[in-house]
Amino acid sequence: MKSNSSTDVIIIGAGHNGLVCATYLAKAGLSVRVLEARDCIGGAAVTEEFHPGFRNSVYSYSVSLLHPKVIADLDLEAHGLEILERPAGSLSLLPNDHMQLTRDSEQAKKEIARFSKRDAQRIEQFEDQIAVVARALRSLAIKAPPNFGGGWRSLLPFLQSGRQLHQLDRQHRIVLTELMTKSLGDYLDAWFEGDALKGLLGFEGVIGNFADPYQQGTAYVLLHHAFGEVKGREGAWGIARGGMGAISDAIARSAISRGVIIETGAPVARIISDKGSARGVVTQDGREYFAPIVSANIHPQILLTKLMERQGLTDDDNRRIDAYRSHSATFRMNVALSELPKFSSLRPDDDFHFKGAIELCPSLSYMQHAYREAKHDGWTRKPIISMQIPSTQDPTLTPKGGHVASLFCQHFQRYLPNDENWDTIKESVADTVISAIDEHAPNFKSAIVGRQIKTPLDIERDLNMVGGDIFHGALHLDQFHAMRPIPGLADHRMPIKGVYLCGSGAHPGGGVSGLPGHNAAREILRDR
Ligand SMILES: Cc1cc2nc3c(=O)[nH]c(=O)nc-3n(C[C@H](O)[C@H](O)[C@H](O)COP(=O)(O)OP(=O)(O)OC[C@H]3O[C@@H](n4cnc5c(N)ncnc54)[C@H](O)[C@@H]3O)c2cc1C
Structure with a gap:
């Protein structure tokens, strides 16, 4: 099946950055088509019903980096976006104790003292x-x-x-x-x-x-x-009402209102080029779409080595992009709860901490142990966990009386030793995570009525995120700013003329910020 549809721009991937890039370009008067591999938009910023009646942000779950300029320029509030600040700051779970640091500096000082x-x-x-x-x-x-x-x-x-x-x-x-x-x-x-x-x-x-x-x-x-x-409070974190998918939906509404066409179920297999310039793309099932500008919201290694088949790369570029590191070592769970966890070190009537992050990371030595164990065994039995319960602020996510918790866990490598497979061990690893929280809130395990597990392999498979890396590549100093994704390709322009990178593999990197999409759109418009 072939189509000859032609636009000024094709965006590969309807992650939030692809949608941001599309909207800025449409705002500037260009005709834009977005092709998304999955059957839904949003990439890692999505809300799903993961258990009957229980919805949650399935991957990313917390908002802070979304840039106010992007919110204002794309009229996201008028398109339904509402961010709720999390007033409780962070609660750290400690053996028989806790540390609660709210955004009130006097309270925080007293607690630290x-x-x-x-x-x-x-x-x-x-x-x-x-x-x-x-x-x-x-x-x-x-x-x-x-x-x-x-x-x-x-x-x-x-x-x-x-x-x-x-x-x-x-x-x-x-x-x-x-x-x-x-x-x-x-x-x-x-x-x-x-x-x-x-x-x-x-x-x-x-x-x-x-x-x-x-x-x-x-x-x-x-x-x-x-x-x-x-909302202007530096360093603050919040949630989106309706989950992270509400951010992507607001951007998509803004895009569609400016004429952007979004097609799902359209995985792009290759970029079509002629004499070093982009002509369009072809999807896995052979559909062709034509445009002189192609902006890719996808992992830079996939873009450069597969979709562009390494065209225009020097030997040094090839060596560097092959060595680009992608291993955030992240394990993610969503749990449906019949009641809120009861932390043994807190008074039963104290529920303020639910409007913030609840962390299991009691010391630097705990972190070091988790890293070393994961380095050796693939994953740590004493995980670093951040838990958020967004339903305490956003009742639209659950049936009455129920709650949803996001569990974001660190130090679970994508590749396991001894050919172990994530699909085989995921349930028992999830049990270990639950038990680690249960040690601090003994009703936690029994309150769980449903759970969804996202191993690093699931994250890679679901979203085409190489190595399950949540940021499209490690945010280490040698993969940062002018070095991201590799030196010489940091200004969004790729070696085929008319091809740009607009996803998290570009500066300033991962997180739901909209900035790679914003910055890429500006460079595209500069080149016209
Ligand atoms: C588990 C997890 C937890 C996170 N937690 C947070 C958090 O709390 N706060 C925060 O700010 N950030 C968080 N992040 C990071 C943040 O979500 C990502 O950095 C960001 O969403 C990436 O956005 P993107 O638009 O650049 O790419 P993506 O969201 O990865 O979107 C890329 C899109 O391209 C599509 N695609 C890929 N290949 C093709 C192809 N060949 N053809 C067509 N389409 C294709 C994908 O399906 C996807 O929809 C988290 C990420 C994960 C995975």
């Missing part, structure tokens, strides 16, 4: 320093990075990046350098003495990041997670 008076005196300065540096970097996230070897055109962004960082005073430039070079563990040890506080702060550093907390260069992840905001 229960463990260490010195840490309580230091926390404000620690957070202020990170916030100042994150603010300076924030403006770099909304621009395409400079491209190594890109000629005169790449000089301006290089100079602009330098000027941005130059605005930091001497003290904060030192902080930035420390964050870029030190390990997470060394950085936190230099500030604090309490294990619980370091575990809670360190948790931010392992989200989607398979690394030893004492590995050099891991401290900067503290910055990545301070980039975000909810």
Whole structure:
């Protein structure tokens, strides 16, 4: 079956970044067609009914990075988006105790002082320093990075990046350098003495990041997670009413209102090119679509090596893209609950903590053990877990009285030793995760009426995310900014003229930010 439909632009993939890119281009007057492999839009930002009557954000579950400019430019609120802030901050589960840090700084200081008076005196300065540096970097996230070897055109962004960082005073430039070079563990040890506080702060550093907390260069992840905001409150996290799918739906509505055509069930197999320029794409079942511009929302390795069949890549490019690392080592579960968990260290009438994140990451040594065990055995029996129960703020997700919890677990490698297979072991691994929470809330296991498991293999298969990497490639310093996905291809332009990368494998990387889509659209429009 062949079709000769022609538009100005084809977007491969209806993840939120593909939809953002499509909408900006349509807003600028271009005709745009989006081709999505799955039978639904949204990629990792989707809401599904995973158990009869119980809906949840199946993969990504928490909002902070979605950029306010994208929300405003694409009229997402007018198209139904509502973000609810999570006021409770984080609750860390400890052996026979807990640490609750809300967004009220006086409460947080008092709570930290229960463990260490010195840490309580230091926390404000620690957070202020990170916030100042994150603010300076924030403006770099909304621009395409400079491209190594890109000629005169790449000089301006290089100079602009330098000027941005130059605005930091001497003290904060030192902080930035420390964050870029030190390990997470060394950085936190230099500030604090309490294990619980370091575990809670360190948790931010392992989200989607398979690394030893004492590995050099891991401290900067503290910055990545301070980039975000909810309704102007820096560093805050929230949820979308109706789940993460509501974000993708709002963007899609905005896109459709501007004439974008979205087709699902259309996996693209190859980019058609002629004399080094894009002409269109062909789907796995042989449908052809024509356009001089193709913007890909997909993992960069798949784009460059499969869909583009390595056209235009030098030997160095080939070596680098083959070595591009994708291993966030993430295991995700959704559970349907008949009642809320009752944490033994909290008063039964205390339910404020449900409106925040509940973490199992009691210390840096716990994190280090989890990493080492997973490195050796494929996955850790003592998982790092973040739990959110969005139904405590959004009753539209469940039947009356029921709840849904997202469990986001770290240090589960995509490839297991001894040819073990995720499909065979997933149920018993899920039991281990449940038991780890049950140790702190003994009614948890019995409250579960349904569960959905997403192993790293499931994440890879469902979403075409290489290695099950939730960010389309590790956010390590050597795969960051002008190095993402590889040096020379950081400004969204791929080696076939007219082909662009608009997904999380481009700067500024993963997370539901809309920024790779926004930045790619701007470069596409610049080239016209
Ligand atoms: C388990 C998990 C938890 C996460 N938690 C959070 C969180 O709480 N907060 C946060 O901000 N971020 C989180 N993230 C990261 C964030 O969700 C992703 O970085 C982001 O959604 C990626 O968006 P994207 O549009 O770049 O790509 P994707 O969402 O991956 O979309 C790519 C789309 O392209 C489609 N596609 C792939 N190949 C083809 C093809 N050949 N032809 C056509 N279509 C194709 C895919 O089906 C998919 O729909 C999480 C991710 C996962 C997986």
